[in-house]
Amino acid sequence: MDFSFSDSQKMFRESLREFLEKEIAPLVDEQEKKGPMNKEEALEVLRRFRKIGVGFDVESMSEMGSDPLAIGILAEETFRVWPAAAGLVGLTFPAALVNIAPEDMRDRLLPKLERNELIGCYAITEPEAGSDNQTMRTTAVLDGDFYVVNGTKTWITNAPVADLCLLVAKDERGGRIFLLVEREQSPYEVSDLHKLGWKAAPTGEIYFEDCRVPRQNNVMDMVASAMTGSRLKEIMGEDFDPARLANSRFAKMLGSMAPENIIFAFLRSGMALAAAGISQAALDASITFVKERSQFGKPLGRMQLIQEKLYNMKALTVTSRLLGYWALQLAMSGDPEARMASSLAKGYACEAAVQVASDAIQVHGGIGLSDEYPLERYFRDARMLTIPDGTTEIQKLVVGRELLGKGFSAYA
């Protein structure tokens, strides 16, 4: 396995860092104090990311998609600076489906997508179905040319500001169905949720009450028709060979994993790198601080117990990063091992970030607890990581099941 970055990956990371310092960092303090971004504020953040080619339109996607590690670099670096912005960008991924949507939806939404002004969200969790999403109650029942959706989704990142929701529901036979719900066309209600960290990230509960969603918004149908039609060639380029895709490892992953587990493999790898980003920010702040602050007549950095803390923080940060890129590489190459790897990486790195941020506070002493410094935010932001996209406990159970086999599943 080669984990060194190529020259172009290094260049991307450098220009991303420069962009984040110049365009994103100045927004952080005020918006975190103010609370969840409203729609206009969220759009402004997305428009800024468009300037460096980050978005879900065909052009940006093929640029980012041509390099598997670029997505990891984006997650790590953006979380290092502002997790709320990273969540907004990352969880907008359902907007990418507009590229393969039915023609009328595409005509309506493509211009917005190309300007990076389309916000998405992904809704699977329900008030009574968190870790155990098999018990979800939201239903989508076919009625002529429409699905009628009823149910409540909770803890949905971006829900209050999203134009599009990738909804997971149960169909009339109790099977899983994925629908792309356009809020303007199929109105639903949303309420805000407030939380410990990621204060500026809009998060909410969604209420579907007899919400009518066009039948053609069934995502599996959209994907199937994109695979057989010419649309995929348009998106992937003229050289794209659908036959090769059918025999690819990715197709095998589709055959061996439920679609939501494929989505989780990417989200969890991304979360591991997000955690590495927060850990790095906390470590960087600590290194600077212990060189400047003196007690007992010498810099803190010359105290052995402080150096031990730095050792631990560095080891946790580097391990998180390596696990994250390893899992991401497996997911991008369609390797079924990605399920185990992404759970291992997510579980480890998110707990590690809590530890690193806590140690960083300790190293800073009293000012580590002050809201005049970013340390307390790093800690709150890190503490958020161990719950979304599967709690640490669930990651351990997924790894256990993947190591031991289906008959040993402790959660099903």
Ligand SMILES: Cc1cc2nc3c(=O)[nH]c(=O)nc-3n(C[C@H](O)[C@H](O)[C@H](O)COP(=O)(O)OP(=O)(O)OC[C@H]3O[C@@H](n4cnc5c(N)ncnc54)[C@H](O)[C@@H]3O)c2cc1C
């Ligand atoms: C900030 C934030 C953003 C989120 N964004 C999204 C989003 O965009 N879309 C979305 O669909 N969801 C989202 N979620 C929801 C998230 O995925 C769930 O919160 C998570 O899966 C846990 O579900 P729960 O909160 O209902 O906890 P529960 O499932 O009720 O778990 C409570 C506790 O019990 C433990 N537990 C549960 N089962 C077991 C078991 N078998 N063995 C041992 N321990 C167990 C858990 O680990 C946890 O510690 C988000 C959550 C948060 C906090």
